[in-house]
Amino acid sequence: MLGAMASTGSKQLLLQLGRNISYFGGRSCAPYRCPMQPSQHVNNRLFSSAATAIDVEVEVEEPVKNTTYSDLIRNRNKPSETTDESETTDEKSLEKEKKPPFTYGHIRYINREKGFAIIRDEVSNDLIHLKFTNIDIGESAQHNAKFVNPVFSTGARVRFQVMPNPRNSAAMSAYDVQGWNGNKIPLLHYKDALTIALKSRAWLGHRCYEILDEEQDAAAMSEQIRQAYEDSNKSTEWARSQLTDSNKIIKECKAELGNEVFDILENIYQIDDVQRKVEEAFLRCERTLKELELLGIREEEEEPR
Numbered sequence: 001m002l003g004a005m006a007s008t009g010s011k012q013l014l015l016q017l018g019r020n021i022s023y024f025g026g027r028s029c030a031p032y033r034c035p036m037q038p039s040q041h042v043n044n045r046l047f048s049s050a051a052t053a054i055d056v057e058v059e060v061e062e063p064v065k066n067t068t069y070s071d072l073i074r075n076r077n078k079p080s081e082t083t084d085e086s087e088t089t090d091e092k093s094l095e096k097e098k099k100p101p102f103t104y105g106h107i108r109y110i111n112r113e114k115g116f117a118i119i120r121d122e123v124s125n126d127l128i129h130l131k132f133t134n135i136d137i138g139e140s141a142q143h144n145a146k147f148v149n150p151v152f153s154t155g156a157r158v159r160f161q162v163m164p165n166p167r168n169s170a171a172m173s174a175y176d177v178q179g180w181n182g183n184k185i186p187l188l189h190y191k192d193a194l195t196i197a198l199k200s201r202a203w204l205g206h207r208c209y210e211i212l213d214e215e216q217d218a219a220a221m222s223e224q225i226r227q228a229y230e231d232s233n234k235s236t237e238w239a240r241s242q243l244t245d246s247n248k249i250i251k252e253c254k255a256e257l258g259n260e261v262f263d264i265l266e267n268i269y270q271i272d273d274v275q276r277k278v279e280e281a282f283l284r285c286e287r288t289l290k291e292l293e294l295l296g297i298r299e300e301e302e303e304p305r
Contacts (some may be wrong), residue, residue, distance in 0.1 A: 038239075055163055102159040104180060115148070119158065119174055126172065129165055134175040135185060140238035147192040150185050158185070188242040190249045194291050196239040204232040240293070246297045250289065257285040 029113040105128065109118040115132040133145045141148065152158070157180040165171040178184060188196070207228040211221050243249055268274055 056167045080151055102178075103174075104157065104159050107156045107158065108156050110152075110154060112149060117150075117152075119177075120159065122157075128160075128162060128172050130160070130174040130177060132187075134173065135177040136187060137175055138238070139189065140234050144196050144235060144238070147196055148187045148190055149192065150186055150187050151189075183223065184241075184244075186242045186244050187241060190243055190292060190297070193239040193243050193295065194288070197236045197295060199233040199289075200232040200239075204228055207232075236295075243292075243295060243297055246300055249292065249297055250299050253285060253288055253292070257281055 014170055103121060104123070105119040105121045107117055108120045108127070111117070117130045117132070119128045119130055121128060132148045132150055133142065135141075135148070135150055158177050159180055159182070160174040160177040162172045163175060165173040208225055211224045211228070214221075214293070263282070264271060264274060264277045283285055
């Protein structure tokens with residue numbers, strides 16, 4: 001009986017081996033793996049999902065957002081948001097395409113009474129008309145166009161944009177004019193800058209009176225006064241931006257005092273009270289310097305050579 005059972009077991013083992021050989025015979029010689037139990041399949045699937053989740057978490061780490069300066073310092077070694085270099089390059093190239101390149105030339109002629117100048121193009125030698133009000137085409141400059149008197153002289157090298165002349169289709173006009181190195185050309189004498197600042201403040205006073213005189217709620221009045229202040233401040237800030245050399249302006253103001261005193265002393269025999277005239281000239285100069293100081297014009301100490 002034991003022999004029969006051994007014979008039967010041997011036959012089943014041989015039959016199973018035959019099946020395994022025929023199963024792998026038509027396939028690549030991959031290593032044989034024992035069939036897994038259902039619980040092993042589940043555990044393997046969970047392990048695989050966890051590994052995938054870990055990989056994804058490492059690869060897709062959210063950038064650190066710095067809301068304050070201390071956060072920026074604290075997170076300086078952590079990843080931060082960056083812009084795509086290709087997009088930045090494309091934006092810069094588009095900006096360059098929109099704005100044409102500057103043309104360079106020299107001031108050949110200036111007519112301050114009529115407010116224009118002539119520029120000679122240094123490449124083509126063409127003569128290009130320049131209207132003073134086109135040097136700066138900004139809103140504040142146009143609003144104070146009658147005060148514009150650019151600080152440049154004949155022979156100065158400048159760069160500019162060109163456009164068709166509205167009065168002569170065969171000629172060109174210049175606009176957006178700057179120094180050859182890109183520096184802005186001052187457009188105001190200091191006295192005109194002071195006039196603009198005083199006029200803008202006076203306008204603000206009249207406008208506030210009109211607003212307060214109207215019957216409306218406090219919130220509306222507050223908003224209108226705020227807007228009036230901003231409009232007034234635009235002209236004042238633009239006037240201040242045109243005064244670029246504080247020491248030069250102060251020296252010019254004091255030089256005018258010297259001219260007044262010289263004229264008084266030259267006509268000393270025709271003036272009854274010379275001392276009073278000199279004091280009045282001095283007080284005018286002092287008042288002007290204080291007004292300039294309100295615009296940020298102060299005498300700066302020159303560095304020793």
